[in-house]
Amino acid sequence: MKLIRLALGILLPPVGVFLTYGLSTTLLINILLTFLGWVPGSIHAVWAIAKHEEKLHQQPGSV
Template sequence: MYLLAILLPPLAVFLVGKPFQGIISIVLTILGWVPGAIHAILVVHEKKQDKRMEKQARIIAESQNKQ
């Protein structure tokens, strides 16, 4: 997904499910490819962090239910 964020920034942002951020990414990409790519990388990274945090919270909840 990071490669897509570099090559096609707005598409990567839309694919992670952030439509408003996708519009911002389009504007930034029009202003320059580098700002658009940086923004897309940050959005993709944030989405990956959210998934990681949800997984950790689920594991913690399951371990507490077992005790």
């Protein structure tokens, strides 16, 4: 599923972010960046999806 979200984050940035975060401020920021250009939207989407995956895989209690 992560690979699909990353691929959508590159091809259709708001869709990839929506599948990861749902309706959130991250999605709104990504939509605005995508309106400014496809490249900024894609960069933000890949970054946001990777950051979300990183948070999911962190061990609780570790610093």
